[in-house]
Amino acid sequence: MSTVPAQSPRTHSSSDRATAVHCRGVTKNYGTGNSTVRALRGIDLDVYEGELLMLVGPSGCGKTTLISVIAGVLDRDEGECSVFGKDFSALSSWERTRFRGETIGFVFQSFNLIPTLTIAENVSVPLLLNGVDRKAALQRAKEMLSVVGLGDRVNDTPNRLSGGQQQRVAISRALVHNPRLVVCDEPTSALDHETGHKVMELLRGVAMSGNRALVVVTHDNRIFDFADRIAHMDDGQVDKIVGSAKELYGPNMSAQQA
Amino acid sequence: MIRYALKMLMGDRARYLGILVGVAFASLLITQQGAVFVGLMERTYSFVSDTPAPDLWVVDPDLEHHADSKPMLKQELYRVRGVEGVAWAVPMFKSFTKLRLPDGRRCGCIVIGVDDETLIGAPASISGGSGADLRLADAVLVDEADVSGKLGLTGNLAAALGGRTRLSVGDVLELNDHRAVVAGTFKIQPSFFWDPVIYTTFTRAVSYSPSERKELSFILVKAAPGTDLGALAERIHAATGLKAYTEQGFKRLTAMYILQKTGILINFGIAVALGFIVGTVVAGQTFYNFTMENLKYFGALKALGTSNRQLVRMVLAQAGVVGVLGYGLGVGAASLFGAVLGGTALAFSLPWQLLGISGGAIIVICLLAAALSMRRVLMLEPGIVFRG
Structure with missing residues (x-):
């Protein structure tokens, strides 16, 4: 079992910290009429600054829909949801795009690195979108890649890297512009155990240093120990929020349970 | 981001070349067929071009083109000479x-x-x-x-x-x-x-x-210095009932007759239209495929904070580059075709107006190709990036 890094803020109580994400009664349906799928059925959830919250639950329970709503890439149907006090539904399309670009970092399951750009160029994209000139953005991207141990590969394209290295590039891209919220979708699903563990150490270590909030969707019970809290979802609702995997599944948890 | 958009385009070499070939082919076909058409049209009035000196051609009012045979009485020459402004x-x-x-x-x-x-x-x-x-x-x-x-x-x-x-x-x-x-x-x-x-x-x-x-x-007329040719043509018509054309007007009369009375315009029009359609389909389809292949990356860029306006600029830049390069390759190949076969019986003329027309056609092709792709990119929900 992995060791949770020392800078874990789990010793703090939630009341000590500011709220990064605030959701109340969030619903989201797909389709209409008889084919309507109720993906979210009234989600109440808070995520705090300096916290790494994991969203777990069976496939189809609404985890991905929830982080899409939180990240502002999907509109909710009902309820309230704000990120650092900003409600996406109150923003225009352009303001929402800009706020997302400034405030949120993304780590995708399949990395989504543009294969024809070098990894430095990939990492520089959020900076360019935030108005940093290309030269400075590339310089900052290279520094970020050095932090994740890829300083000597900055001119390589993603397809020359292993899966773990690509995920490190994706993490660099998510963090390079110092976003206050980082959302990660299955960041370790494509990685072996050891690489997944390193990626989580990296995510936790680098991301938490800026007092950011992290929301990680995962099925991978091997990384549960990196969470400050774990929110379990089922059938479009958060049914439990606990401090550890043992509280959720008991002392004999298995991968199938996750 | 434009630079990265172009790297996205050129990095996918097979599709990039496919789009380029489609646009270049359209450009070649439109320019080459257009140049042959213009060359043939110029040949229809070459007799007028090769006749030096006259400011006006005076002909029977029913004459339809320069090869038409509607002779006039010789006395008409003396009547024309008597019109004010005829040197x-x-x-x-x-x-x-x-x-x-x-x-x-x-x-x-x-x-x-x-x-x-x-x-x-x-x-x-x-x-x-x-x-x-x-x-x-x-x-x-x-x-x-x-x-x-x-x-x-x-x-x-x-x-x-x-x-x-x-x-x-x-x-x-x-x-x-x-x-x-x-x-x-x-x-x-x-x-x-x-x-x-x-x-x-x-x-x-x-x-x-x-x-x-x-x-x-024909009566070939030289106008007195300072005489307005249009006014002189009207005076000749009023005085004699004959029709007077400037060199350009007489060329246009002949060319229009050939265009209207023969199938030449339709035949060349079909060839040019085919080039346009084939180019649009090939370039549009390949460009669309390229966009679809890259849709998840556009989705990721959108999620990361790329605005629709920036995405439109990126797609337009990609379309613009293949348009400019494809146009250049097509026009270059058409010019080479003309240079190699210029000394033969082939009618080939490439005036700047034709370059403008084929350039305009290529712009339309690229805009059509980009429009299909842009629609998909603009409709794209950034949430697709979380769906694997």
Whole structure:
């Protein structure tokens, strides 16, 4: 079992910290009429600054829909949801795009690195979108890649890297512009155990240093120990929020349970 | 981000080349077929272009094109000369006549008769002999392009002359059973019409043709200095009932007749339209496929904070680059085609207006190709990036 890094803020109580994400009664349906799928059925959830919250639950329970709503890439149907006090539904399309670009970092399951750009160029994209000139953005991207141990590969394209290295590039891209919220979708699903563990150490270590909030969707019970809290979802609702995997599944948890 | 958009495009070499080939092919086909069309059109009025000096062509009001035969009475020449603003006016005769070559072969030819005294209307470019030699008895000028071809010597005569096949100065022809002596050769532009052209004096040309009451095909008019040609043309029409055209107007009359009365416009139009359609389909489909392949990356960029406006710019930049390069390649290939085949019978003319038209067509192709892709990118929900 992995060791949770020392800078874990789990010793703090939630009341000590500011709220990064605030959701109340969030619903989201797909389709209409008889084919309507109720993906979210009234989600109440808070995520705090300096916290790494994991969203777990069976496939189809609404985890991905929830982080899409939180990240502002999907509109909710009902309820309230704000990120650092900003409600996406109150923003225009352009303001929402800009706020997302400034405030949120993304780590995708399949990395989504543009294969024809070098990894430095990939990492520089959020900076360019935030108005940093290309030269400075590339310089900052290279520094970020050095932090994740890829300083000597900055001119390589993603397809020359292993899966773990690509995920490190994706993490660099998510963090390079110092976003206050980082959302990660299955960041370790494509990685072996050891690489997944390193990626989580990296995510936790680098991301938490800026007092950011992290929301990680995962099925991978091997990384549960990196969470400050774990929110379990089922059938479009958060049914439990606990401090550890043992509280959720008991002392004999298995991968199938996750 | 534009630079990254172009790297996205060029990094996918197979699709990039596919789009480029589609646009270049369209550009080549539109430009090349357009150039052949323009070349042919220019040939329809080459007779007008090759006739130096006149400001106005005065013709029968019912004349439909320069090869049309609607002669006027010779008195009309004197009436035109009396119109205010006319510096001088000379007659020109044009008819179709039977020609017998020195070796006995016979064919039809176009005989053009120019003013006996001034020789105004004769070709400017004399390549053999002298234009002034037209004043010699029975003298005619023949087209340099025909002396070894249509009018060349063959058979026993060529053998008797030591293998000479070229019609030369001094050779004797028969024009409608009248003696004609080759006094020189001239160079003119290739014509849309295929019959050999022979120049001689007005009086002699009339004598070569069957007798007619009306024997004036055209009146070539020079305007007095400072005279407005449009106003002069109207005065001539008012005074004589004849129609007066500027050089451009007479060319346009002929070209429009050919366009309207023959299938040439439809045939070339179809070829150009095919180039446009094939180019649009190939470029559009390949560009669309390229966008679809990259949709998840566009989705990721959107999630990361790329605005729709930036995405539109990126797609337009990609389309613009393949448009410019494809256009350049197509026009370059068309120009090469023209340069290589320029000395042959091929009609090929590439004026700047045609470059503009094909450039416009390529812009439309690229915009159509980009529009399909842009629609998908703009409709794209950034949430797709979380769906694997």
